[in-house]
Structures are given as C-alpha cells and as structure tokens.
Amino acid sequence: MSTDTLIAPPDAVTAAAEPATPAARLTSTEQALDVARNFAATLETDAVARDRDRILPWQDIERYSASGLWGITVPQEYGGLGASSGTLTQVIATIAATDGNFGHIPQNHFYALEVLRVGANHAQKTFFYDRVLRGERFGNALAEIGHNDYKRRTHLSREADGWFVQGRKFYCTGAIFAHWIPTLVTALENGLEVTYLVFIPRSAPGVSITDDWDGFGQRVTGSGSVAFERVRVEPEWVVPFKASFDRPTTIGPFAQIIHAALDVGIGHGALKATLPYLREHTRPWVDAGVDHASQDPLLLHQLGHVHLRLRAADALIARAARFVDAAQAEPTDASVAAASVAVAEAKALSTQASLLAGTKLFELAGTSATVGGLGLDRFWRNARTHTLHDPVRWKYHAIGNYVLNGRHPPRHGAL
Structure with a gap:
C-alpha cells in the first residue's frame, strides 16, 4: 500500500x-x-x-x-x-x-x-x-452552494488599505493539493457587477479548506469547501473573467473537452478491468452451450457494443480537439460555436459510453464481481459522479438548436 x-x-x-x-x-x-x-x-x-x-x-x-x-x-x-x-x-x-x-x-x-x-x-x-x-498547482474555488440563482456571493472589495476577498465556495476540486486557488468573485464597478478570477495563495491568511466532500464517487479529488475571511489579494492576481465571455473565446469548450476525456478514460478503465475477469472468473450462461464465458455469443455482442461506444467517443473527442485548437488560433463567433458544439457532441457520447462500460462490467462479469474487496464498483461510481458535473441533456439541446436553427450555444464555462 x-x-x-x-x-x-x-x-x-x-x-x-x-x-x-x-x-x-x-x-x-x-x-x-x-x-x-x-x-x-x-x-x-x-x-x-x-x-x-x-x-x-x-x-x-x-x-x-x-x-x-x-x-x-x-x-x-x-x-x-x-x-x-x-x-x-x-x-x-x-x-x-x-x-x-x-x-x-x-x-x-x-x-x-x-x-x-x-x-x-x-x-x-x-x-x-x-x-x-516550476511545479506549482492551481485548484479552484468556483461553485457556491445554497442558492439556485447562479449569482456569486463571494466578493472582491477594493478598500483604502488593500483589496480583500470574502466568501465561501463548495466542491473545490484540487484545492486541497493546490498552491494557488483561482477564485470566482464579483466586484462592484460604477454600480455594475463585474466578475473576476482571483488567484489566491493557498497559504494566505484567512484561507481555510474543509475536507467535506463525501460523494460516493471521485472520493479523493481534494474537492473540499474553501472559506475566505477577508483575504488580502494583490491587484496583479486579479484576471478578468466575464469579459472573456463577452467575446468569442475557447474557455468554455476547452473546459468541457477535459471533462469528456476524463469520462471516456474512466470508461476505458472499466473495460480494461472487465476483460481479465471475464476470461478468468465469469461462467457462461447455461443456455449458451459453451464452456467458457469468452465464447458466450450474447456476452461477446454486449462487450463489442461497449468497445464500439468507447472508440466512438474517442473519435469525437479527437475531432472536437481539432475544433478547439482551430478556435484558439482564430477565435470568432463561428469558430467558437463550432468548437462548443463539437465538444458537446463528444461530451454527450463520452457520458453514455463511460456509464455503459461501468454498468456492463457487472452485467457481464456476474454477481461475484460485486465483492467489495475487488473495488470494481469505483469505475461506475466515479463515472456517475463526474458525469453529473453539468446536465448532458442540455448538450443535446445545444446540438439540435445549432443543427436545425443555426443558433450558437451560449458562451459560458458549462458548455
């Protein structure tokens, strides 16, 4: 260990x-x-x-x-x-x-x-x-809990004696391991609310992290809650955020393609774990009339389906990556929209493929595969937890609206 x-x-x-x-x-x-x-x-x-x-x-x-x-x-x-x-x-x-x-x-x-x-x-x-x-790591403090209006309550205030951040964040993946915690904040400027990403040192006075993520999947991602109690920050650490979405940029599709890659990776891990178990432990169904599970025709059909879905997701991710790179090189309304839709397609299929692989592992391997010591359930739990990051049903909506009506997806970090 x-x-x-x-x-x-x-x-x-x-x-x-x-x-x-x-x-x-x-x-x-x-x-x-x-x-x-x-x-x-x-x-x-x-x-x-x-x-x-x-x-x-x-x-x-x-x-x-x-x-x-x-x-x-x-x-x-x-x-x-x-x-x-x-x-x-x-x-x-x-x-x-x-x-x-x-x-x-x-x-x-x-x-x-x-x-x-x-x-x-x-x-x-x-x-x-x-x-x-040099090896320093960024975490994140983006999401907030307890509100359903998506407004950010974490605030940056500019005062005579310095700039300060006050607020609380939830599901801050990687924050526990981070040297810097990029934090989404709002500030009032000329009566208007402006959004920034503030890079806050993890060791800054007033920063505290609670390891309170207890989901059944993605259990050790360092996704605790972060509190900022009048944390002093330097102006040089403050980067425009909302302004980056007022024009066509690749922040949204770039973020989402990483999620798609993570999902399909978990799915490949589930398939990799399935194969030796089928060869070494699983019994064929009695009606198959064969000696080994590796000869069971219905099992082979289902296994082939899992493999095909994962490979298709790989291909869509590779295709979407080319769209993202093109939009990074020349960001326009059209190129960013095309990248967002390509990534949405990849994310929709990678979600399906990952969950399918984790589920079929047990369906094909049989009851003995559920023994706790094997830990085979981690693939499904991790896939199910992570694929909830943002609702894939809205991916289909964005794709359909683009294909049928030529409507560009909204520009934000969740697509």
Missing part, C-alpha cells in the same frame, strides 16, 4: 509544500504521452485502496506535478510545450483509465491556465506560467 496518509480531519488540512525542485520540462507530444502512460502505470497498484479508504495521495500528486504534465498547456512563448487539445485529452484519458480521481484533480488547473491565456496581461502570464513550470 502507498505510504500516503489517510485523509486528515477537517481542521488539519494544510497547505501544500512548495516544490523542492522545478518540474520536468516536456518538449514533445510523444514525451508527454509517454510520461502519462508511465505515471498511470504507477497508480494501478494502490488504486483500490485509495478509493476504499479515501487516502489523500499527496506523494503521487507531488510526482504528478513534478513530471511536468501539469505545465504542458503553457504556451511555447512562455517556456511551455504549448500542447494541443488533442494531446491534453489523451493525457487526461490515459491517467483517468487507471484512476478517475487523478484524471479529475488537474482539470481546473488547466481551466485556469486557459483563463490566463485568454484574459491575463503579459505580466500576469509571465508570473503565473513561470510558477506552474
């Missing part, structure tokens, strides 16, 4: 240590994919125990960020690889196939990097990209 420790009590969640050495600099797509495959292989041994016992994987997180994978989307002009969306989604899916938690933890880190690319000034990009390339 890993030497990582069990999740600490809520009052003992402390800040991540600063990186002891700079993260590796990855210089090619092939190298990034190879590093991702090697890292994923190291996660497999303890994946069941981490999920079962809710072990916060601090040492593995440190190895993950030290590998250089967390900096692959930093643009080349700032010293990074400038990885394509296709490369990023392959990295995410590869890791998520072994452990869906690890696929999810850096999602908002990459999201914040895209917000910086789109909306930050040169000095801000230079500062934050350099921190990331």
Whole structure:
C-alpha cells in the first residue's frame, strides 16, 4: 500500500509544500504521452485502496506535478510545450483509465491556465506560467452552494488599505493539493457587477479548506469547501473573467473537452478491468452451450457494443480537439460555436459510453464481481459522479438548436 496518509480531519488540512525542485520540462507530444502512460502505470497498484479508504495521495500528486504534465498547456512563448487539445485529452484519458480521481484533480488547473491565456496581461502570464513550470498547482474555488440563482456571493472589495476577498465556495476540486486557488468573485464597478478570477495563495491568511466532500464517487479529488475571511489579494492576481465571455473565446469548450476525456478514460478503465475477469472468473450462461464465458455469443455482442461506444467517443473527442485548437488560433463567433458544439457532441457520447462500460462490467462479469474487496464498483461510481458535473441533456439541446436553427450555444464555462 502507498505510504500516503489517510485523509486528515477537517481542521488539519494544510497547505501544500512548495516544490523542492522545478518540474520536468516536456518538449514533445510523444514525451508527454509517454510520461502519462508511465505515471498511470504507477497508480494501478494502490488504486483500490485509495478509493476504499479515501487516502489523500499527496506523494503521487507531488510526482504528478513534478513530471511536468501539469505545465504542458503553457504556451511555447512562455517556456511551455504549448500542447494541443488533442494531446491534453489523451493525457487526461490515459491517467483517468487507471484512476478517475487523478484524471479529475488537474482539470481546473488547466481551466485556469486557459483563463490566463485568454484574459491575463503579459505580466500576469509571465508570473503565473513561470510558477506552474516550476511545479506549482492551481485548484479552484468556483461553485457556491445554497442558492439556485447562479449569482456569486463571494466578493472582491477594493478598500483604502488593500483589496480583500470574502466568501465561501463548495466542491473545490484540487484545492486541497493546490498552491494557488483561482477564485470566482464579483466586484462592484460604477454600480455594475463585474466578475473576476482571483488567484489566491493557498497559504494566505484567512484561507481555510474543509475536507467535506463525501460523494460516493471521485472520493479523493481534494474537492473540499474553501472559506475566505477577508483575504488580502494583490491587484496583479486579479484576471478578468466575464469579459472573456463577452467575446468569442475557447474557455468554455476547452473546459468541457477535459471533462469528456476524463469520462471516456474512466470508461476505458472499466473495460480494461472487465476483460481479465471475464476470461478468468465469469461462467457462461447455461443456455449458451459453451464452456467458457469468452465464447458466450450474447456476452461477446454486449462487450463489442461497449468497445464500439468507447472508440466512438474517442473519435469525437479527437475531432472536437481539432475544433478547439482551430478556435484558439482564430477565435470568432463561428469558430467558437463550432468548437462548443463539437465538444458537446463528444461530451454527450463520452457520458453514455463511460456509464455503459461501468454498468456492463457487472452485467457481464456476474454477481461475484460485486465483492467489495475487488473495488470494481469505483469505475461506475466515479463515472456517475463526474458525469453529473453539468446536465448532458442540455448538450443535446445545444446540438439540435445549432443543427436545425443555426443558433450558437451560449458562451459560458458549462458548455
């Protein structure tokens, strides 16, 4: 078992240590994919125990960020690889196939990097990209709980003695492991409400994290609640957010394609776990008239269907990635809308495929596969939990409205 420790009590969640050495600099797509495959292989041994016992994987997180994978989307002009969306989604899916938690933890880190690319000034990009390339991690504090109007209650106030953030956030994936917590805030300017993303140091006075995420899936993603009690921030840490959606940008589709990659990765992990169980343990149904489950014709039909859906989702994600890259290079109303719809198509199918793979694992493997010690339920639980991130029914609506009526999807982070 890993030497990582069990999740600490809520009052003992402390800040991540600063990186002891700079993260590796990855210089090619092939190298990034190879590093991702090697890292994923190291996660497999303890994946069941981490999920079962809710072990916060601090040492593995440190190895993950030290590998250089967390900096692959930093643009080349700032010293990074400038990885394509296709490369990023392959990295995410590869890791998520072994452990869906690890696929999810850096999602908002990459999201914040895209917000910086789109909306930050040169000095801000230079500062934050350099921190990331040295191995520092972004979490997130975006969502709020207890309201149904989607208004943000976390507020940035500009006072004579400084700028301060006050508020509470929920489901802050990766925040426990983060060095910086990008936080969605509102501020009043000339009587109007303006939205910003403020990059707040995890160790800043007034920042506290409660490890209160107790969902049945994605159990060790570091998704606690974050409270900000009059946290002082510097103007240089404040990046425009709503302004980035007032014009066509790729922030929304970029965020969503990572979710799609995570889902399909979990599905591939479920299929990978299904195959040896069918070969070694599952009995054929009596009416099949065969000696081994691997010869059961109806089982083979269903297994082929799972494989096909996952491969189709892979193809749609790869296609959507090309649309996202094109829109990043030349963001227009048309290119961003096309990217958003392509990603919505991929997200709709990856949701179906991931849930199908997790369900068919048990349907085909049989009752013995439900034994708790095997931990095979983690694939379905993780897929079911993560695919609830935003309602896929609205993906179909956006696709249909675009195809039939030529209507562009709304520009926001949830599509």
